[in-house]
Amino acid sequence: MTRRLDGLLSELCGEGGCPKGEPRFETPALATLTDDYFDDPDWIYERKLDGERVVAVKADKTVTLYSRNEKMLNGSYPEIVEALEAQDGDFVVDGEVVAFEGNRTSFARLQGRIGLHDPERARGTGIAVYYYVFDLLSAGGYALDGLPLTARKKLLRAALSFSNRVRFTPHRREKGIEYRREACAKGWEGVIAKDGSAPYAHGRSRKWLKFKCVRDQELVIGGFTDPKGSRVGFGALLVGYWDGGKLRYAGKIGTGYDDETLRRLRDRLDGIVRDDPPFADPVRETGAHFVHPRLVAQVGFTEWTRDNKLRHPRFLGLRRDKAAKDVVRETPDG
Numbered sequence: 001m002t003r004r005l006d007g008l009l010s011e012l013c014g015e016g017g018c019p020k021g022e023p024r025f026e027t028p029a030l031a032t033l034t035d036d037y038f039d040d041p042d043w044i045y046e047r048k049l050d051g052e053r054v055v056a057v058k059a060d061k062t063v064t065l066y067s068r069n070e071k072m073l074n075g076s077y078p079e080i081v082e083a084l085e086a087q088d089g090d091f092v093v094d095g096e097v098v099a100f101e102g103n104r105t106s107f108a109r110l111q112g113r114i115g116l117h118d119p120e121r122a123r124g125t126g127i128a129v130y131y132y133v134f135d136l137l138s139a140g141g142y143a144l145d146g147l148p149l150t151a152r153k154k155l156l157r158a159a160l161s162f163s164n165r166v167r168f169t170p171h172r173r174e175k176g177i178e179y180r181r182e183a184c185a186k187g188w189e190g191v192i193a194k195d196g197s198a199p200y201a202h203g204r205s206r207k208w209l210k211f212k213c214v215r216d217q218e219l220v221i222g223g224f225t226d227p228k229g230s231r232v233g234f235g236a237l238l239v240g241y242w243d244g245g246k247l248r249y250a251g252k253i254g255t256g257y258d259d260e261t262l263r264r265l266r267d268r269l270d271g272i273v274r275d276d277p278p279f280a281d282p283v284r285e286t287g288a289h290f291v292h293p294r295l296v297a298q299v300g301f302t303e304w305t306r307d308n309k310l311r312h313p314r315f316l317g318l319r320r321d322k323a324a325k326d327v328v329r330e331t332p333d334g
Helices: 003-016 078-085 119-124 149-159 176-185 259-270
Strands: 029-033 040-047 052-059 062-066 091-098 130-139 166-168 171-174 190-195 203-212 215-225 237-243 246-253 288-291 296-301 314-319
Touching: 003 149, 040 149, 040 176, 052 078, 052 130, 062 078, 078 119, 078 130, 078 166, 091 149, 130 149, 176 190, 176 203, 215 246, 215 259, 237 296
Parallel strands: 029 203, 130 166
Antiparallel strands: 040 171, 040 190, 052 062, 052 091, 091 130, 190 203, 215 237, 215 288, 215 296, 237 246, 296 314
């Protein structure tokens, strides 16, 4: 533990200011989508990153990377593990692992790492990954999630040594509307607004809000269609979302795949085929096959139509950090 961190912990956590806490996995905070953009001097605004959420735990010199649903990710990102092992002390940090296409974070590019369990194979992909850390939940034997975000940010800067591989997530104060406008002009995903005075809220809350530039969300894969012409694997994915215990059909996704993805996904789909459709709504697609609703896709699109279907959907990748049963239609402030 650095001298600066020790001093800050004494200042902020002395005399019962923070409970004692051992480093362990913590359920991550989740942001709520909104289209009510605002400026507020008590809030901070961060770039929304298009990657995989990762909670990193360092305990007794051992680092474990966890997805938001507590799956271990060490095999996918061995370089991040090594960079955190070189840090002083024990801690729990929250952040996002990303890969880049130019100056934009790309979940599609990160797909080449997701699902890999062999560290050498992960390195061999040639896909460079970076860990953008934005919160500190535990350090120096203290649980810090009860402190205000601004205090946790100050402690985070002191707790870790940031480098090329592990990066501090920059933020702005007050001007959220302007920052979102700038983010959209640069082609970013959007901005995350966070209440600077709030403790860390495990799970979804309105203390963190999403100001999106592009539309995307997770959807459950419930089937696929036959490939046509020279296409391999399948033609399109059939997707939906849960609503009142029913899987509602949201349309088909025919773009966003390369041949390797088509083949790999078809292999996985063939292992979960079922005879009857899982959707509550009729599916009138030629050559449709149905699967048990277990896989979750990240999907980009332009808008929802009046009949609750996706317009111009594009496959971005598979998600391993969210259970299919938890996928609902994401609506502003919902």
